[in-house]
Amino acid sequence: MAKAKIAVLVSGGGTNLQALIDAQGTVLNSGEITLVVSNARGAYALERAKKAGIATETVFEPRLMEILDATGIEVIILAGFMTILTERFTSHYPRRILNVHPALIPSFCGEGFYGLKVHEEALKYGVK
Numbered sequence: 243m244a245k246a247k248i249a250v251l252v253s254g255g256g257t258n259l260q261a262l263i264d265a266q267g268t269v270l271n272s273g274e275i276t277l278v279v280s281n282a283r284g285a286y287a288l289e290r291a292k293k294a295g296i297a298t299e300t301v302f303e304p305r306l307m308e309i310l311d312a313t314g315i316e317v318i319i320l321a322g323f324m325t326i327l328t329e330r331f332t333s334h335y336p337r338r339i340l341n342v343h344p345a346l347i348p349s350f351c352g353e354g355f356y357g358l359k360v361h362e363e364a365l366k367y368g369v370k
Contacts, residue, residue: 246273249315251306251323252280256287257357258321258342263294277313279306281325303331310335322356 250259262275278291279299288298299309303325310318320341332339350360350367 245271246316247276247314248273248317248319249277249279249310249313250275250291250319250321252278252285252287252321253282253324254285254287254322255357256285256290256322259287260290262319262321263290263296273317277309277315279309281323287322303328307331307334 250262252259256278259278262270266275275291275294275296277297277299278287279301280288281300281302283300285300288300291298297313299306301309316338318335318339320339322342327339349369350363355363
């Protein structure tokens, strides 16, 4: 059976992306990250993807849908993607979008809360 094509959408450093890349072939074995897209030029996550041999794009929503459709993406993972997607986008990909940590926001957000800091604070507070 062919692996599902996964796109990971990012805006920053890409620590969640790196965890997903590292999980390929072990925990993540029914899908393969084939594309990393950022809305921020110069996002370090794009460098992480390039080092792993994964194609990258820097685009915004109207063009994003074209690229995802053209590349046959089946699953979309939002991994620190700091853009609100429109209803047009989300309805185009029903039951195919996964946000890495939606439950931690808004309880653990704001100035200084990014990357591992969010998770550390959530665990310190007792979130399971």
